[in-house]
Amino acid sequence: MTSLPDEQTTQLVAGRLLEMADDELILSHRNSEWTGHAPILEEDIAFANIAQDEMGHALIWYELLRSLTGRDPDRLVFFREPCEYRNLQMVELPKGDWAFTVLRQYLFDTWEAGHLEALEQSRFTPVAEAAQKIGKEERYHLRHTAAWLCRLGRGTEESNSRMQAALDQLWPFHSQIWAAPPDYERLVTESLMPDLARLGSLWEDRVRTELSEAGLTPPGFGQPSAPLRDEHTEHLQPLIEEMQQVARLETEAGW
Amino acid sequence: MSEITENEVWEALGSITDPEIPVISIVELGVVRTVRVDAERTVVEITPTFSACPAYQAMAGSVERKLREMGATGVEVRTVLHPPWSTDWLSDEAREKLRRFGLAVPDRHQGNLEGAIEAGQAACPYCGSSNTRQTNPFGCTPCRAMGFCQDCRQPFEQLKPL
Numbered sequence: 341m342t343s344l345p346d347e348q349t350t351q352l353v354a355g356r357l358l359e360m361a362d363d364e365l366i367l368s369h370r371n372s373e374w375t376g377h378a379p380i381l382e383e384d385i386a387f388a389n390i391a392q393d394e395m396g397h398a399l400i401w402y403e404l405l406r407s408l409t410g411r412d413p414d415r416l417v418f419f420r421e422p423c424e425y426r427n428l429q430m431v432e433l434p435k436g437d438w439a440f441t442v443l444r445q446y447l448f449d450t451w452e453a454g455h456l457e458a459l460e461q462s463r464f465t466p467v468a469e470a471a472q473k474i475g476k477e478e479r480y481h482l483r484h485t486a487a488w489l490c491r492l493g494r495g496t497e498e499s500n501s502r503m504q505a506a507l508d509q510l511w512p513f514h515s516q517i518w519a520a521p522p523d524y525e526r527l528v529t530e531s532l533m534p535d536l537a538r539l540g541s542l543w544e545d546r547v548r549t550e551l552s553e554a555g556l557t558p559p560g561f562g563q564p565s566a567p568l569r570d571e572h573t574e575h576l577q578p579l580i581e582e583m584q585q586v587a588r589l590e591t592e593a594g595w
Numbered sequence: 596m597s598e599i600t601e602n603e604v605w606e607a608l609g610s611i612t613d614p615e616i617p618v619i620s621i622v623e624l625g626v627v628r629t630v631r632v633d634a635e636r637t638v639v640e641i642t643p644t645f646s647a648c649p650a651y652q653a654m655a656g657s658v659e660r661k662l663r664e665m666g667a668t669g670v671e672v673r674t675v676l677h678p679p680w681s682t683d684w685l686s687d688e689a690r691e692k693l694r695r696f697g698l699a700v701p702d703r704h705q706g707n708l709e710g711a712i713e714a715g716q717a718a719c720p721y722c723g724s725s726n727t728r729q730t731n732p733f734g735c736t737p738c739r740a741m742g743f744c745q746d747c748r749q750p751f752e753q754l755k756p757l
């Protein structure tokens with residue numbers, strides 16, 4: 341189908357698209373912080389590209405959101421307050437060291453691989469088509485970060501311990517990735533959006549296996565329950581301030 | 596009342612190039628998908644190579660300007676994402692032009708994208724050798740990767756299979 345049946349469904353789909361777009365945008369911003377600072381030139385190029393790709397994917401979801409609600413992507417990105425962002429806490433955490441960056445990207449890429457594949461089955465054609473487009477490009481990211489997981493996890497004692505430290509820090513945030521927004525169930529019933537809990541359990545099985553192959557063990561502790569998407573850590577505010585600074589200097593400027 | 600034909604639009608768009616790959620047109624690149632002209636409207640559908648292609652907005656702007664220059668009525672330039680752009684769409688002629696430009700193009704994967712990414716290899720644009728290796732799966736733009744020819748000892752750029 342190319343249009344949604346009613347206003348309530350439209351609002352629910354739009355709400356989920358905003359979450360997906362914000363995840364891509366904030367992760368992209370964090371990765372872009374490595375531009376000019378990555379450990380080696382090849383990785384500077386790679387992560388600048390990955391950041392740029394994620395920005396392109398964010399824009400696809402924001403544009404789709406605009407087609408449903410009329411909300412302008414530039415206004416959404418540059419003129420929302422931090423508390424109005426709907427991204428995962430995992431993607432707003434500071435970039436940390438290289439191990440933290442590649443491990444976070446690996447976790448996000450593996451989630452996205454399964455999520456996009458499921459989104460391709462959406463009965464809402466624009467979502468299915470966008471997922472197919474994004475999914476092809478994402479293959480490059482996953483290959484890259486999976487190689488880094490193996491390289492650092494099974495590298496030296498130091499690289500392994502840094503990866504384990506990154507995992508200890510990231511794992512408590514992992515279950516938020518499959519937490520569904522209110523009334524999302526309706527979209528699943530109507531085959532407009534995938535069952536996130538099912539994807540989450542497949543994802544966790546996969547990453548536990550691959551982490552273990554890389555000599556890493558998820559910690560036994562975590563958040564007692566996944567926070568809502570409007571709850572953020574103290575790290576989001578400075579990121580948003582920096583990202584919006586120039587746009588807010590001259591609000592009517594054309595770019 | 597528009598007196599321009601669809602063929603004339605295709606021909607005019609064939610004079611626009613990707614600013615980052617100035618040797619082939621956006622028609623040869625596969626960015627222009629459909630052209631529809633009727634009494635009231637001139638609608639052109641275009642698609643990005645990679646989603647984050649930094650030249651895409653420039654190409655969309657060029658299409659719109661070109662249509663207005665031609666005197667087309669009811670100009671509309673739309674982005675479509677389906678079918679997703681593929682390096683397989685590049686014709687042999689386009690591949691040859693890119694090779695002469697110094698940009699290697701991977702062989703057609705015919706749907707086996709994972710296999711093509713795994714192989715990660717394209718013939719050297721300078722000497723034609725297949726004895727090459729990929730040195731970075733990423734490059735200076737989202738659509739490019741970097742390779743090295745082990746015969747003529749030259750680094751080169753290639754399009755990523757998509």
Ligand SMILES: [Zn+2]
Nearest residue numbers: 719722744747
């Ligand atoms: Zn050569």
